[in-house]
Amino acid sequence: MKLQVVGYKALIQKFNIETIAHWHYSSISIENHTHKLVENSDHIHEIYPKKYAIEDETIEHLEFALKYDGVNLGLLTLIFQKMDKQQFINHINAKPTGKYIRRLWYFYEFLMDEKLPINDIKQGNYVDLLEDEKYYVLENPTSIKRQRIRDNLLGTKEFCPIARKTDTIKKYEALNLAEKSKKILTKYPNEVLKRALSYLYTKETKSSFEIEKVKPSSSRVEKFVSLLKEAHKDDFCTKEKLIGLQNRIVDSRFADDNYRTTQNYVGESISYGEEKIHYISPKPEDLNDLMKGLITSHQKMSNSTKLSVIHASIIAYGFVYLHPFEDGNGRIHRFLLHNILAREAFTPKEMIFPISAVMLKNPNLYDDSLETFSKPLLSLIDYELNDEGNMKVLNDTSLFYRTMDMTKQVESLYEFILKTIDEELIQELDFISLYDASKKAIQEIVDMPNRQVDLFIRFILQNDGQLSENKRKKYFDFLTEEEIKEMEKTISHLKS
Numbered sequence: 001m002k003l004q005v006v007g008y009k010a011l012i013q014k015f016n017i018e019t020i021a022h023w024h025y026s027s028i029s030i031e032n033h034t035h036k037l038v039e040n041s042d043h044i045h046e047i048y049p050k051k052y053a054i055e056d057e058t059i060e061h062l063e064f065a066l067k068y069d070g071v072n073l074g075l076l077t078l079i080f081q082k083m084d085k086q087q088f089i090n091h092i093n094a095k096p097t098g099k100y101i102r103r104l105w106y107f108y109e110f111l112m113d114e115k116l117p118i119n120d121i122k123q124g125n126y127v128d129l130l131e132d133e134k135y136y137v138l139e140n141p142t143s144i145k146r147q148r149i150r151d152n153l154l155g156t157k158e159f160c161p162i163a164r165k166t167d168t169i170k171k172y173e174a175l176n177l178a179e180k181s182k183k184i185l186t187k188y189p190n191e192v193l194k195r196a197l198s199y200l201y202t203k204e205t206k207s208s209f210e211i212e213k214v215k216p217s218s219s220r221v222e223k224f225v226s227l228l229k230e231a232h233k234d235d236f237c238t239k240e241k242l243i244g245l246q247n248r249i250v251d252s253r254f255a256d257d258n259y260r261t262t263q264n265y266v267g268e269s270i271s272y273g274e275e276k277i278h279y280i281s282p283k284p285e286d287l288n289d290l291m292k293g294l295i296t297s298h299q300k301m302s303n304s305t306k307l308s309v310i311h312a313s314i315i316a317y318g319f320v321y322l323h324p325f326e327d328g329n330g331r332i333h334r335f336l337l338h339n340i341l342a343r344e345a346f347t348p349k350e351m352i353f354p355i356s357a358v359m360l361k362n363p364n365l366y367d368d369s370l371e372t373f374s375k376p377l378l379s380l381i382d383y384e385l386n387d388e389g390n391m392k393v394l395n396d397t398s399l400f401y402r403t404m405d406m407t408k409q410v411e412s413l414y415e416f417i418l419k420t421i422d423e424e425l426i427q428e429l430d431f432i433s434l435y436d437a438s439k440k441a442i443q444e445i446v447d448m449p450n451r452q453v454d455l456f457i458r459f460i461l462q463n464d465g466q467l468s469e470n471k472r473k474k475y476f477d478f479l480t481e482e483e484i485k486e487m488e489k490t491i492s493h494l495k496s
Helices: 007-015 058-069 073-082 085-094 099-112 167-174 177-185 190-211 218-229 239-249 284-301 305-322 329-343 355-361 363-378 398-402 407-445 450-462 469-475 481-494
Strands: 003-006 024-029 036-039 044-048 142-144 149-151 265-271 274-280 383-385 391-393
Touching (some): 058 085, 099 149, 190 218, 190 407, 239 329, 274 383, 355 407
Parallel strands (some): 024 044
């Protein structure tokens, strides 16, 4: 089958652009009328029938890309930098009112920070910059008179993420997970909820540390638990609050008073003098603008219940990709998930979702959610690493961090939340309810003090449903064989 490569793919080839793979590429069949989708691991190749054929001109490919391949702000920027600007201006002047050309015109001035010598449009309907049936957008866009465009982007030129409305996300949205979690909680008495909450705070804290293979002291655990209890009370996504967060969760010797001023990266030593690099953070000189953009994006998305999970995904993952501190970035990233979901009332009031526990149990899923961006980025960064482990990034990389497509991260967070509700939350609440029933049943057999009942249950659970002979002799020699057997039966439903 003879194909004409069109859209982004054609322009990537024409201008020899190196970039992170776009999710959708297009070709046109020269010979027949077939329409075909070919799905690969990192993108979809769509083949259109020959009636879609276009002239092999940059502007024609740009319009085709915007219409069929979707919006990729980073790729558009790289194309704008290499194309013939005067031809672009001439094309806009020739037909300035077309909705795709208006969008391209606005994207050029937005991304390149340059006003083109073109007169403002004086009449005509306003069009949305992003189509809300395809993308997550702001509910209250900014009307731009010049191109008669409604700018509904989720960010600014300093940090402007994209999140697409995929079938996967739509399925999660249809589950109405916020309402589902609230209904689940109504099935349990307040006492059970209070006890579960206390445990979940600790579980979430330990899991967040364990993800980073850190074993915290009891005092550090308590500090992080206290922090989680404040997640619903305040907006922590400001520069001052983020620095304060970092100071509270790291060893005081590694507390920062500003964003980092050195290049950092995530890697591991695989042999003497050899380092395997997993992720490279933005250059320190790019951080202030990137973080300013992330915080502004956060403010734009705040107070929109329709964007709760999208909002949390973009800001929390965006934060960890920017890696603004020397230490504590991962824990702050996971804390921000709680902070935003709680502030947007997605999480039930005064309840916490142990998302880190799910991430810890599903490390491949969590790694994949991070590596969707970090892996392809590595091949685009030129760097030097000296014998002391100090890195220097040699090329301009800020564009890649400013224009991330974070659709996969949104899908991943939805999956973590669903697993949290269906597994961690329900299992914990059920365990506490059954535990209480077991305690009551044991005390009806033998009226022991609470402390001894708890100890008995712990020993039974540790020994696959039976009290060991050593534990019996040491702690429960006053019980008869018949009493022990009866008490073991009351705990059998807790073993799972």
